[in-house]
Amino acid sequence: MRYRRLGRTGLNVSELSFGAARGAAQDPAQFIQTVHAVIGAGINFIDTAESYDDGLSETVLGQALVGHDEILVETKYRPYDSHATDAHYTGSPQRLVASAEESLRRLRRDRLDILLGHGIRSLATLDRFMNDGCYDAMVKLRDQGKVRFIGISELSEGDGTHQVLQRAVPTGAFDVVMLTINFLLQTAVESVLPLCHQHDVGTVVMMPLNQASKESGLVSTTAALECVRRHVAEGNLPSRPPYTQAELLDFLRPHSVPEAGLRYVLGHDVGTCCVGVRTAARLQENLRAVDPPYLGPAQMSRLRELFSGISRQVR
Numbered sequence: 001m002r003y004r005r006l007g008r009t010g011l012n013v014s015e016l017s018f019g020a021a022r023g024a025a026q027d028p029a030q031f032i033q034t035v036h037a038v039i040g041a042g043i044n045f046i047d048t049a050e051s052y053d054d055g056l057s058e059t060v061l062g063q064a065l066v067g068h069d070e071i072l073v074e075t076k077y078r079p080y081d082s083h084a085t086d087a088h089y090t091g092s093p094q095r096l097v098a099s100a101e102e103s104l105r106r107l108r109r110d111r112l113d114i115l116l117g118h119g120i121r122s123l124a125t126l127d128r129f130m131n132d133g134c135y136d137a138m139v140k141l142r143d144q145g146k147v148r149f150i151g152i153s154e155l156s157e158g159d160g161t162h163q164v165l166q167r168a169v170p171t172g173a174f175d176v177v178m179l180t181i182n183f184l185l186q187t188a189v190e191s192v193l194p195l196c197h198q199h200d201v202g203t204v205v206m207m208p209l210n211q212a213s214k215e216s217g218l219v220s221t222t223a224a225l226e227c228v229r230r231h232v233a234e235g236n237l238p239s240r241p242p243y244t245q246a247e248l249l250d251f252l253r254p255h256s257v258p259e260a261g262l263r264y265v266l267g268h269d270v271g272t273c274c275v276g277v278r279t280a281a282r283l284q285e286n287l288r289a290v291d292p293p294y295l296g297p298a299q300m301s302r303l304r305e306l307f308s309g310i311s312r313q314v315r
């Protein structure tokens, strides 16, 4: 495993990290096995949230991490009533502090490594979060030593051009941001990464496989072509060859589509690429991507040529 500096936090994080959004409720024993395989592979960074599986992600992660204090955990407070793009804002400093305290209890820790405001989805709600006491409450938690570093994550389904992060990063208010980069949503490479480097903000990449389902996403050639077809149907890509051809992604070989998807992200100067996996076997497949030079220059430039015009996430 290779490690990278996570911006101004100075943390040395594994370039592949584990997204704990799924699996804890469905099969806790398998989730714990996967977490132990993750640690065994040298991964030292895990992303979770109070809202994942209604707190069970944190609870089962807390069990799995007993005796592994060295593993860095990022968790999140969601100031909305759901994950939907039209969710209502429900943030308050009291709820944020209570949520962080609950996260500490479930994770069995006395300090959170990173606390993020979860899924900040518009400029209006960013302003609200910054001014209604929520941001100040995060800073206070950091001052008290209950949280080491603070940040926000975006909601790329509703903000494919990253307006929120483009405004938030230069304020200097955040140590870390969580953002979507994958080869079917490349916009942040030009619009957010340079700002993060300029302001020394750590970057945690989410949805490297486009938060795939088995039907559509970067989990197989068939699913990737289905995602391309959906982009064509929505007018985000032209309805003509090569986009309509079954050979469209053959240039990624010898890598599989998911491996190429992870290699695409790792080929950029990001802190860590956070991927969700439910089993240790899946993890082993993804460890193949940790092998510079990731993708060749011709493959990177072909991906740019084909897909950099996409500015909306489609799943």
Ligand SMILES: NC(=O)c1ccc[n+]([C@@H]2O[C@H](COP(=O)([O-])OP(=O)(O)OC[C@H]3O[C@@H](n4cnc5c(N)ncnc54)[C@H](OP(=O)(O)O)[C@@H]3O)[C@@H](O)[C@H]2O)c1
Residues within 6 Å of the ligand: 018, 019, 020, 021, 022, 047, 048, 118, 119, 153, 154, 155, 156, 178, 205, 206, 207, 208, 209, 210, 211, 212, 213, 218, 219, 220, 258, 259, 274, 275, 276, 277, 278, 279, 282, 285, 286
């Ligand atoms: N707004 C936010 O803050 C936000 C939003 C979304 C995600 N996140 C975080 O980012 C993490 C990653 O995002 P994500 O899980 O939504 O999306 P993702 O990592 O892009 O995709 C995860 C899916 O890809 C599958 N997969 C992984 N490796 C594979 C491989 N080698 N071959 C085939 N399929 C593979 C997984 O299948 P299995 O489950 O079957 O293993 C899972 O269904 C999350 O876990 C979460 O921690 C944050």
